[in-house]
Amino acid sequence: MASPTTDEPEDNLRRKVFIICGIIAALLFAVILFFLLRPASNINRAALLEGAIRSGTPQFEPYLESVRIDSVEATESPRALGDIVMVLSGTARNFTNRTINGLEVRASVVDINGTPVKQRTEIIIPTRQTTLIPNKTMPIKLMLEGIPQSANRANIKMEVTAVRFE
Numbered sequence: 001m002a003s004p005t006t007d008e009p010e011d012n013l014r015r016k017v018f019i020i021c022g023i024i025a026a027l028l029f030a031v032i033l034f035f036l037l038r039p040a041s042n043i044n045r046a047a048l049l050e051g052a053i054r055s056g057t058p059q060f061e062p063y064l065e066s067v068r069i070d071s072v073e074a075t076e077s078p079r080a081l082g083d084i085v086m087v088l089s090g091t092a093r094n095f096t097n098r099t100i101n102g103l104e105v106r107a108s109v110v111d112i113n114g115t116p117v118k119q120r121t122e123i124i125i126p127t128r129q130t131t132l133i134p135n136k137t138m139p140i141k142l143m144l145e146g147i148p149q150s151a152n153r154a155n156i157k158m159e160v161t162a163v164r165f166e
Contacts, residue, residue: 049104052162066095072158084147100132102164107142112154
């Protein structure tokens with residue numbers, strides 16, 4: 001029968017291997033959690049709409065009421081990652097006598113002071129639809145990810161930031 005003193009070095013080695021494997025597993029788990037809990041980044045941001053009339057310029061003013069987004073609504077859903085995803089939807093309207101072949105829209109969630117909590121700008125036309133002919137509408141949906149649950153979400157906005165005509 002083996003004495004307790006001869007099994008002790010083998011037990012110490014086994015214990016050290018288990019501790020080292022546990023530490024490696026904990027570090028690997030922490031790294032995976034870190035990358036999963038990071039807010040979604042906007043690395044793949046859409047380029048600005050080339051050759052478009054931008055909001056805030058004098059050329060855009062005549063189209064301010066004619067090219068607009070109405071009926072803006074939002075749905076929100078908490079994720080397991082601890083943040084909120086909001087989908088903003090609205091209706092783009094073209095009340096001009098010209099066909100739109102480029103439309104850039106900004107969707108944002110703002111706090112009580114009007115400061116954006118999260119915003120996203122996306123080119124809708126020609127990405128989702130090639131054109132929007134006069135006096136027609138099209139539905140728009142934009143998803144905003146990575147909104148903290150603690151954020152004050154007082155209002156939603158969806159606005160045209162650029163338009164290009166044929």
